[in-house]
Amino acid sequence: MAKIKTDLPNRASHAIVNELKRSCGLPVGDIADRLKMSYMGIKSQCLALEKSGHLTSRSQHVPNGRPRLIYRLTAKGQRLFQKDDCRLAISLLQEARKLFGSAAAEKLLFLHFQGQTADYLRQIPPEATPESRLATLATLREADGHMARIESGCLWESHAPLDRVFETFPVAVAMEETMISKLLGVPVTRVVETTGDHYQIRFEAFHCDPQVG
Numbered sequence: 001m002a003k004i005k006t007d008l009p010n011r012a013s014h015a016i017v018n019e020l021k022r023s024c025g026l027p028v029g030d031i032a033d034r035l036k037m038s039y040m041g042i043k044s045q046c047l048a049l050e051k052s053g054h055l056t057s058r059s060q061h062v063p064n065g066r067p068r069l070i071y072r073l074t075a076k077g078q079r080l081f082q083k084d085d086c087r088l089a090i091s092l093l094q095e096a097r098k099l100f101g102s103a104a105a106e107k108l109l110f111l112h113f114q115g116q117t118a119d120y121l122r123q124i125p126p127e128a129t130p131e132s133r134l135a136t137l138a139t140l141r142e143a144d145g146h147m148a149r150i151e152s153g154c155l156w157e158s159h160a161p162l163d164r165v166f167e168t169f170p171v172a173v174a175m176e177e178t179m180i181s182k183l184l185g186v187p188v189t190r191v192v193e194t195t196g197d198h199y200q201i202r203f204e205a206f207h208c209d210p211q212v213g
Contacts, residue, residue, distance in 0.1 A: 008054075008080070012037065012045050017054065017073065017080055022147055022158045024195055025072040027060075046071050054080065056196070075197040086164040093169060106171050113175040120183050130185060134205075137183050155180065155188075155203040177203070 008014050015035050020026060026034075032042040049055040054077040059067040096104040124136050138155055141148035147158040166172050177190040180203045188205040 009048070010045075012041065013049055013054075016042065016045055016049065017077060020055070020071060020073050020077070021081060022149065024193075024198060024200065025058075025070040027068045027070055031071070049077070053077075072196060072198055078197055081159055086162060089162075089165055090168050093165075105169060109165075109169060109172050109175055113172075113179050117179045117182055120179075124183065133184055137180070154205065155184075157201040157203075158199075160199075160201060181205075 008017065012035075015037075016031055019031055019034055028039060028043045028046060031037075031046070032039045035042065046055060046057075050057060050071070053074060055071050056074050057069050057071050060070045061067055093105040093108060096108055120137065120140055123140060124133055128136065134150060134153075134155060138148045138150050141155070141157060145159060145161045149156050149158075160166065162172075166176075173190060177188060180190070181188045184203075184205050186205045188203045191202045191204060193200050193202060
């Protein structure tokens with residue numbers, strides 16, 4: 001799981017921030033249902049987190065009903081989730097370019113993703129169905145800190161621990177996409193969705209048909 005910094009006042013606020021990180025925004029009622037806590041308790045925590053600058057809120061129109069107040073993480077709230085510093089990795093990749101040529105960093109990144117692919121494949125049975133492969137991969141990526149989940153037959157991730165490497169070496173984005181495609185056994189498209197300060201990554205491959213009966 002993604003590590004969260006400890007500068008929040010209590011466990012409830014930690015839980016709320018964690019749920020919002022995994023979503024595109026939620027109303028108090030939904031947060032309360034997910035955390036099995038009282039509506040007023042969650043409301044009080046959200047107001048405090050909004051006052052401290054970790055959350056923002058906006059009204060969402062609902063057909064045939066009163067508007068809902070949706071809470072989302074702010075940039076300050078996003079910074080609660082620790083990312084790998086990556087300075088050493090980036091420095092080494094840049095030095096490799098200087099010493100061995102412009103393609104050296106890309107070759108090292110290729111070897112990294114090749115090794116990570118092999119590690120994941122050892123944990124995914126070759127006879128697994130597409131749905132089973134997706135479920136196993138989501139579990140593995142969650143354990144690696146990507147805050148992964150399955151939604152509408154796609155792999156969604158709410159955290160990117162190595163995004164500073166990806167920013168410095170954009171070729172890594174395609175390499176990760178290729179890795180996920182190989183692991184799922186189907187081509188995928190890596191899509192980054194942003195809403196304000198919030199982002200989510202979707203690996204769109206296929207949509208599982210609902211079970212009948």
